[in-house]
Amino acid sequence: MKVWSNREELLALVRAQMHDKRYTHTLGVADSARKLAVRYGADPEKAELAGYLHDYCKCWPVDKMFEILVRHDMPTDLLEGEKELWHAFAGAIVIQTDLGIMDPEILQAVRYHTTGRAGMTLLEKVVCVADYIEPNRNFPGVEQIRELAEKDLDAALALALGGTMQFLIEKQKTVFPLTLLAYNDLISRKGRVGGFNG
Template identity: 50%
Template sequence: MEREDALKIVREQLTDHRYQHTLGVMETAIALAKQYGADEKKAELAAIFHDYAKFRPKDEMRNIIESQKFSQDLLHYNSELWHAPTGAYLVEKEAGLMDKEILDAIRYHTAGRPNMTLLEKIIYLADYIEPGRHFPGVDEVRDLAKQNLDTALIQAVKNTILFLMKKNQPVYPESFQTYNDLVKRQED
């Protein structure tokens, strides 16, 4: 699928603000793919589609999670996490994108997972550091991303977990598992 076709499909699903965010994620993902040797076309498409389901009704996302036998415990955590796995499902069904590597990068861009692929890491990080993001800690992660992808990813996951903890919100267990996996791999 070509960039223009993908952007046209996604544009219909997003607000103006979220579309601008998507463009930032796309450019950041392409740059990270170039820097770290990932497939740039796959990074581009995964970034374009990463928030495809962001504004779907919660009931629709809940139904997809239940019917597709996604991890049911996901329903007990913040619904902000739901758009990633439901987005991967809907991108395949509605946009016809069948590449498993791209779909997994969409699926895991919010919580991560242990043993993340290079493309999954790039999309997670590109979503976190795209130029339109402004929050405490993002500049540090941007700087780290220039040096080492895994170090930047560890800091991004850690920042997210700490942010949720400070707000007394539950942290999805897979986010902790992602952090632990990344730290252990860096120690090895």
């Protein structure tokens, strides 16, 4: 059962979960997701909603997220991996149980916006790329991803995921298996990143 009836009520619920910088990021992702959805033929309403909700649990204490993940039998590799990934999986659970979001496409887009996965749907790709390119993001290579996102969503996503893995490897952190699978899936479908349109 939904606990909100309009956009303003939903945004108030989202706003209450996070600090100012994260909320600004959230609004940027929602706007970017809507624009990408229009460009590539995904549902813009679903894309915007998933953008608003993608970081719902990002600022929650890790022990609270851990409890949620354990209660819902999340895989061991997630629970033993980087805690930075937990908010996406916990968020997909919480927005369903607490906010009444039942649309499986939106739930999946929230769940995989950080890790990706093999066989991502168009909506999942849109939200994942939007999270990288929203206007408030500033990291090495973001402009190239933004430019690619205008022409080839898969190429932009492959470049973004590749950059994430490179960053993790340089920091001697683990790469979550789903991210590697997502990258390999994109590359195997279209060849190396240089083989994408763009």
